Amino acid sequence: MAKKVSMKDIAEKVGVSTALVSYVLNGLEKEKRVGPEVVKRIHQVAKDLKYKPNQIARSLRRGSTNTIGLIVADISNPFFGQLARVIEDEAAESGYTVVFGSSDENSEKSATLIDILLNRQVDGLIITPSEGSTEQIKMLLQGDIPVVLMDRYLPDISTNRVVLDNFNATYTAVNYFISKGYKKVNMIAYKSSLVHMQERIRGYQEAMKDNGLANEVVVKEISYSHAKSEMEKVMEDLLLDKKIDALLFATNALSISGLYAIRKHHIKVPEELAVIGFDGHEVFDFFQPPLTYIQQPLEEMGKESVKILLDQIKGSRKKVQVELTHRLIERASCL
Amino acid sequence: MAKKVSMKDIAEKVGVSTALVSYVLNGLEKEKRVGPEVVKRIHQVAKDLKYKPNQIARSLRRGSTNTIGLIVADISNPFFGQLARVIEDEAAESGYTVVFGSSDENSEKSATLIDILLNRQVDGLIITPSEGSTEQIKMLLQGDIPVVLMDRYLPDISTNRVVLDNFNATYTAVNYFISKGYKKVNMIAYKSSLVHMQERIRGYQEAMKDNGLANEVVVKEISYSHAKSEMEKVMEDLLLDKKIDALLFATNALSISGLYAIRKHHIKVPEELAVIGFDGHEVFDFFQPPLTYIQQPLEEMGKESVKILLDQIKGSRKKVQVELTHRLIERASCL
């Protein structure tokens, strides 16, 4: 039988009011001048009864839950899984628990999730916003709810965010290609108006232009929801007319499905096609040859996000915008 | 300003008591015979004010939170990430939200997590128990808290569980090896007393014995916390004396780190060494040659777990023990 032990039980056993119990258990015995005898007994009885405070009750009264909501595109994608793990650990250090949800890059799901998490009174949210979620986020800000956007951000909204230096990342990648002698560099990205994606595309385009390759610019855009089939088609197009010698992927998942296609068509990397991936994945290590890729500092991204969020929760109204630096991990998929 | 809208606000605006508001918003207007005019106005005002019930308050009163706690070994491992995703979706369909935590196969962390989740009054828990967590789980059962063990289970405890047919899985794998002519089959597993691991080992051993290969049985056990370094050592041992011709891995993560070692030592698969992996991973697809492996039915496992848990939450006291069937995915890493 799970007779939940409440303060009342302790109070009765010790023979005092619940107020005293609360004071003592919250370490206010000095401030509230509780008698030393009573303090001792309360602690003792609490331990004996294995008292655990009911966080729900506490939350209701305090108006805060020590919970943060995390909305990612898809928790089963290791990129987000790893982020979630970092966030979990970092939050735990400050006594916070994480409730999560996957939005599938879908603004309706995202809206539903935000609603659910808010009804559960999370103290703040870390969100990888999806396309079309601007209004939702604006609502949050109007509601003065602590929010940190992570991985992407919404340009119309000035709020806290932690993102990669996306422009530089792909700019660097292209320059790397070019330094190796590749000229016909194409890019495969998601069809998305989200800034992180647009910046990655722009980085590619600018780098091409700055190297006098403006007319070689080709960006193939793939929709998130039909990624697999579209990728096959796109890759067929790209690979069959053999007009290109290098390919840059804009994400983790795109890289992997691209690699599937490359393997299927027996394209030799890097001889026939040089490749640079994004984010990183164990698959990159095992592909033949190991993939050169743009790495995101996941650890930093997660930690920063939590840190900023907790700051906001504690009352800071400073808007913080962090741009993290990518790393180019050089392997063997070029030259 | 985030003036949270409460029932009181609605009640005041409509000019009735909060009780009526509660009845109407919970669809009890018939039962409680609320006047049709009032019903309409309450709904209207609720919509106008964008009222969202405070789940914390509701939870406190109801004694249930519509939240389930999920404890996995590590959310950043795609195996668990995918499980989490399935669980999330399945739970959402019934109006439940998931709070999660990673135990790192560490019973202390697990204990802390369980504590935290219980204090947050989760309605039930899905747990992949770690070694040494028997006492914790017993406590839960004594407390009549709905629990489903997933992926592993504790033999000393008769409770709900959803696990793979681990014995058969490795038994099949070994038979497959043998049918292909391999005799010197070794296994790499985690050093763990947990039943799922022991069963996988036993499946391997029995299959070897049943094929008259008892004296070829070698199981290398690796500790979770030092997996990487130990794997390197073990693989060096195994590969250098070239006494074996086939290798069976007991998990996802083991397979991958094993593959790293295999590649490092330029072992040719399957010519020099046949390999069967476990769980599945994109890396298995990209390894040369693609890996044959034992697949777990993740979707089923997640869904079943949620289904059983919700059943328990709804009051069922029937103990359910589900054993799911593995699949052998045949690729090219044998023969």
Added chain:
DNA sequence: AATATATGCTTAACCGATTAAACCAAAAAA
């Protein structure tokens, strides 16, 4: 002796929703 100050503890309101019980008026039955 009268007043001020500590000391130690209790009361009770509160957080927001739920719900049993009580209440009252009007309509129906006796």
Added chain:
DNA sequence: TTTTTTGGTTTAATCGGTTAAGCATATATT
């Protein structure tokens, strides 16, 4: 006309903590 029923609504307790305010009693101050 009185009683019962039906309809419609309010009251107030409750969930388990938190916390401002109040109330004794004892000790110190003037």
